[in-house]
Amino acid sequence: MITQNIRMSPRRSLLRRWFEPKSIKKMAPATAVIVYGLLILWAVFVLFPLYWLLITSFKLPADVNAGPVYLPWIDFTPSLHAWRELFVFDYEDTLRAYINSIIIALLATVLCVTIGSMAAYALGRIQYKPKFATIVLFVLCLVAMAVVVGRWGVDWRLSLAVALAVFFVLARAVGRHFKATLGNGDILFWMISQRILPPIVAVIPIYMMFQSVRLLDTHIAQILAYAVVNLPIVVWLMHDFFVTIPTDLDESAQLDGATRFTTFVEIILPLAKPGLAATTLLVLILCWNEYLLSLFLSTSNAQTMPILVAAMNAGERGILWWSMAVVIIVMIFPVVLMALVLQRFISRGILLGAVKG
Numbered sequence: 446m447i448t449q450n451i452r453m454s455p456r457r458s459l460l461r462r463w464f465e466p467k468s469i470k471k472m473a474p475a476t477a478v479i480v481y482g483l484l485i486l487w488a489v490f491v492l493f494p495l496y497w498l499l500i501t502s503f504k505l506p507a508d509v510n511a512g513p514v515y516l517p518w519i520d521f522t523p524s525l526h527a528w529r530e531l532f533v534f535d536y537e538d539t540l541r542a543y544i545n546s547i548i549i550a551l552l553a554t555v556l557c558v559t560i561g562s563m564a565a566y567a568l569g570r571i572q573y574k575p576k577f578a579t580i581v582l583f584v585l586c587l588v589a590m591a592v593v594v595g596r597w598g599v600d601w602r603l604s605l606a607v608a609l610a611v612f613f614v615l616a617r618a619v620g621r622h623f624k625a626t627l628g629n630g631d632i633l634f635w636m637i638s639q640r641i642l643p644p645i646v647a648v649i650p651i652y653m654m655f656q657s658v659r660l661l662d663t664h665i666a667q668i669l670a671y672a673v674v675n676l677p678i679v680v681w682l683m684h685d686f687f688v689t690i691p692t693d694l695d696e697s698a699q700l701d702g703a704t705r706f707t708t709f710v711e712i713i714l715p716l717a718k719p720g721l722a723a724t725t726l727l728v729l730i731l732c733w734n735e736y737l738l739s740l741f742l743s744t745s746n747a748q749t750m751p752i753l754v755a756a757m758n759a760g761e762r763g764i765l766w767w768s769m770a771v772v773i774i775v776m777i778f779p780v781v782l783m784a785l786v787l788q789r790f791i792s793r794g795i796l797l798g799a800v801k802g
Contacts, residue, residue, distance in 0.1 A: 648737055670738045678727065
């Protein structure tokens with residue numbers, strides 16, 4: 446029995462070394478093998494499509510149609526055929542769509558994040574109590590304005606001015622008789638509910654609105670549409686970041702004579718940089734990949750990259766996978782570059798926004 450225990454002790458020691466960590470800050474070797482193995486497997490799963498995309502952009506049509514080949518200079522000879530075709534023969538269309546995407550996505554993101562951050566800060570610091578009857582009255586005035594413009598063809602500027610005047614008169618006369626109010630939570634829920642609505646439901650009215658003001662196929666139409674559609678996301682996310690910042694900072698700044706806007710710009714925003722960076726990147730990605738609104742609001746002059754990709758898919762020659770790979774690589778480059786620039790803020794922003802209490 447003693448001899449058997451002595452023989453088993455090295456094996457037990459080996460098991461302990463394999464499954465027990467040396468310290469609380471380190472993983473056991475068996476755990477490390479499993480964890481890093483899963484991470485490597487996941488990395489291969491995520492990065493292989495990008496690798497396949499890259500090598501496809503350097504293949505000739507015969508190499509793409511022949512079957513799956515994986516290794517350059519071994520399975521096939523790389524060629525710049527697809528890159529030359531896109532940037533030489535279709536240079537003007539590609540460059541115009543690319544510049545349009547950059548301008549529209551960046552300006553829409555800046556506008557959306559700017560307005561959304563101020564709205565989120567206001568909802569996080571000021572308690573609003575709008576009367577429910579006043580909101581209903583405002584909606585009814587807008588509906589009446591839309592009916593007058595659509596049915597009788599009255600100029601929308603005149604109709605809007607009359608509708609606002611009627612609203613202010615009725616709000617002062619009737620609003621005082623109703624006591625039911627809404628709170629900040631109701632406003633936040635109403636804003637985020639706009640993202641629950643399928644975009645296809647609102648795209649036709651948006652198209653008709655910009656058509657009536659002669660803004661179709663312009664940058665300003667898509668910038669305004671993208672900013673309005675993504676505004677609820679900015680307000681919802683930035684509100685969570687602002688409520689984690691102590692209100693004592695605002696009170697101290699106001700005691701020193703700072704205005705609400707100065708406090709927001711010079712004190713609150715620098716503290717909310719992680720959340721601002723994460724939110725900006727998310728909105729930029731949504732604006733960069735927007736297809737439905739761009740399809741309805743642009744024809745040729747303000748056409749963006751997603752529309753160009755869709756046009757390539759619907760071409761007479763079918764889907765040209767080699768050209769498609771080049772376009773996709775060009776499309777993802779600005780977003781990846783922005784993610785690398787904001788990387789140190791993004792991880793902190795995600796964690797900060799997830800901690801409550």
